[in-house]
Amino acid sequence: MMKDYRDRMTADEARRFGHDVLNIVGQIPRGRVTTYGDIAALAGWPSHARMVGRTLRLTPGADRLPCHRVVTVAGRTAPGWSRQRTLLEEEGVRFLENGHVDMKRHRWEPFLSEK
DNA sequence: TGCTTGACAGAAG
């Protein structure tokens, strides 16, 4: 009883979270990428990186946003979406030998510079 | 109600 669910979202918060996520993704500049974790943190839920991915995968119309600019913190692109790499390369994003985005060069860290 | 699945992250080996 009284299990600690302080970090779990209410339906309301989940709805707002989804809205914020799409909002943030829409602001990623051309030629830059950001991570699932950063987006979750910006939306106010640092522990919900996985939910950012879920949102982008399930939201109809997410493909109208630059969601190809969202990668893992390691620079890996989304599984089963080979076109993502092409889209990024078309805007000048460089990939390393291991097939990961050159995060050092393209990672976009909005507003704050700490972390 | 309980177990499994991920467009994840970080640590360990």
Next chain:
DNA sequence: CCTTCTGCCAAGC
């Protein structure tokens, strides 16, 4: 650098 494991949490079944 890669794989595996643990922690994380909403969804599905």
